[in-house]
Amino acid sequence: MSGSFAYTAQSAKGALKAAGGVDLDDADRAIINALQGDFPVCDNPWAEVAKALNLEEADIPLRIEKLLSEGVLSRFGPLYHAxxxxxxxxxxxxxxxxxxxxxxxxxxxxxxxxxxxxxxxxxxxxxxxxxxxxxxxxxxxxxxxxxxxxxxxxxxxxxxxxxxxxxxxx
Amino acid sequence: MTKQFDAPQLDDTDRMIIQETQTGLPLTAQPYHDVAARLGLEVALVMARIKAMQASGVIRRIGVVPNHYKLGYRGNGMSVWDIADADIAAVGKTVGALDCVSHCYHRPRQGADWPYNLFAMVHGHNRDEVEAKVAEIAEQLGALQRGYRILFSTRILKKTGLRLTGTGPAAKRSAA
CATH class of the missing domain: 3.30.70.3460 (Alpha-Beta Plaits)
Incomplete structure (x- = not known):
């Protein structure tokens, strides 16, 4: 997977390849692939993500918002263990x-x-x-x-x- | 990933953070700062608590959750397996580690009607693909599996996210 983020619990397991149906550009794909579990906990998390993915910092949350509104993503945030x-x-x-x-x-x-x-x-x-x-x-x-x-x-x-x-x- | 029923202790601060972030993080320039501001807490405290909850397993992960249906995964089958009790731990780990499996649990059998004790959600682009993947799993397990079925969902009757308050008994102990 993309280099800079260290995948934790799920890194041992591969990922399922999506098959069509959605219109995504490279930046959307990079965000989706890299951020399924390792969003940083720090003062400026977008800056870290931007650096790791080589994207514009301010652009990332806007893209996530768009992907949420299109239904490509169903949520963004912590997943709690009930x-x-x-x-x-x-x-x-x-x-x-x-x-x-x-x-x-x-x-x-x-x-x-x-x-x-x-x-x-x-x-x-x-x-x-x-x-x-x-x-x-x-x-x-x-x-x-x-x-x-x-x-x-x-x-x-x-x-x-x-x-x-x-x-x-x- | 392992058996873990002793819930970590959560206090009022943790519960406030859980309630504030359970439906998501704000998509703002500094999400944790905004959570802290809404709760009237120091951001350093909020981040420390979130990290502690990650470490204790209360938070499984933080990030985006793709809608698998939108990504072309329209076949989602609940495969259920009859596995000898002696083999369940090893088989559960093997099946859970497969790329196409999103959830894998050991659950109690329900008498003669329902000998199945291993549940694995299998994802594919369509029903045929799920059936083929489950057949592969069956072949891989060989004599370790004594029977299986795939249950496909035909209708969603209700889907509301879990809305727990973190005030369950294990959580409350620490407040005393």
């Missing part, structure tokens, strides 16, 4: 009959602790993440959902995390 912040997370799944699917989705989504919810092509067709700051709250949310829907919820909290994160190369 469990390390004292939060609790789980992945849960339900097998929902087709004719009840939308109603059940509404009941599940109404819980503010449900952060993501996806329909998947499986007998267990609804998969959602529950995140909370309050100990014991996950079990409560699960039993609330079971009571509201009359359907069993399969609770699959992680036992161990092997890897999280992925770099893309554009």
């Amino acid at each position: 469990e390390q912040m004292g939060g609790e997370l789980t992945l849960a799944a339900m097998g929902v009959p087709d004719d009840r699917f939308d109603d059940v989705a509404e009941l599940v989504n109404a819980h503010e602790e449900v952060a993501h919810n996806y329909e998947r092509d499986n007998d267990w067709n609804m998969w959602f993440v529950i995140a909370t700051d309050r100990p014991g709250r996950i079990a409560e949310v699960i039993s609330e959902i079971e009571n509201e829907t009359g359907l069993p919820v399969h609770n699959m909290p992680k036992t161990e995390e092997f890897f999280v994160g992925l770099r893309f190369e554009v």
